[in-house]
Amino acid sequence: MEVDVSALAPGAAYRLMIACLVPRPIAWVSTVSPRGVANLAPFSFFGGVTSDPPLVMVSVGRRRDGSRKDTAANLLALGEAVVHIPDRERAQAMVATSAEVAPDTDEFELASLAKAPAMRVRPPRVADASIALECVLERHLELGRGPVDAFLLRIVHAHLADAILVDGLPDPERLRAVGRLGGERYSDTALTFDLPRPSRPAR
Numbered sequence: 001m002e003v004d005v006s007a008l009a010p011g012a013a014y015r016l017m018i019a020c021l022v023p024r025p026i027a028w029v030s031t032v033s034p035r036g037v038a039n040l041a042p043f044s045f046f047g048g049v050t051s052d053p054p055l056v057m058v059s060v061g062r063r064r065d066g067s068r069k070d071t072a073a074n075l076l077a078l079g080e081a082v083v084h085i086p087d088r089e090r091a092q093a094m095v096a097t098s099a100e101v102a103p104d105t106d107e108f109e110l111a112s113l114a115k116a117p118a119m120r121v122r123p124p125r126v127a128d129a130s131i132a133l134e135c136v137l138e139r140h141l142e143l144g145r146g147p148v149d150a151f152l153l154r155i156v157h158a159h160l161a162d163a164i165l166v167d168g169l170p171d172p173e174r175l176r177a178v179g180r181l182g183g184e185r186y187s188d189t190a191l192t193f194d195l196p197r198p199s200r201p202a203r
Contacts, residue, residue, distance in 0.1 A: 063100070079136055130160070
């Protein structure tokens with residue numbers, strides 16, 4: 001099958017992208033509003049950008065009426081967030097926080113999640129999350145015809161659960177990180193395999 005992607009309607013292009021770009025890591029992002037209301041929501045247009053400085057990108061779509069989602073509005077107002085990597089154990093709670101609710105709704109309470117204070121940013125973190133990355137806003141871009149709000153976030157502090165660590169780093173099988181597939185389908189990293197890289201040529 002051949003597809004002229006440039007000729008697709010936006011909805012069809014979106015469905016094709018989310019079916020092809022799999023599994024997508026999920027940024028489970030906590031922010032806080034200028035009024036102090038905590039927000040927590042997942043986004044699967046997410047990935048690493050650079051390691052020096054350590055930057056991640058999170059793309060936040062607009063609401064159907066074109067207004068900014070709470071995550072985007074809070075990031076633009078205060079410039080801080082905590083990016084969690086959701087695991088299988090917390091997958092249901094993560095999906096619960098994707099509900100469209102009023103800005104004064106605290107999604108931590110909605111999903112019965114305990115908060116813990118961050119070390120260097122104002123938003124709280126999910127207390128029992130295996131990975132929580134405290135971030136500050138590096139750059140904001142409006143992209144596409146939507147548009148979407150794309151954020152480059154610089155990681156300034158990391159919380160890592162001891163139970164997932166091997167030699168001081170998160171192990172994917174212990175973490176069981178949840179990835180997004182198409183529609184309502186997800187995967188996790190419980191089953192992995194190794195493929196050695198080609199050896200470097202001798203100089």
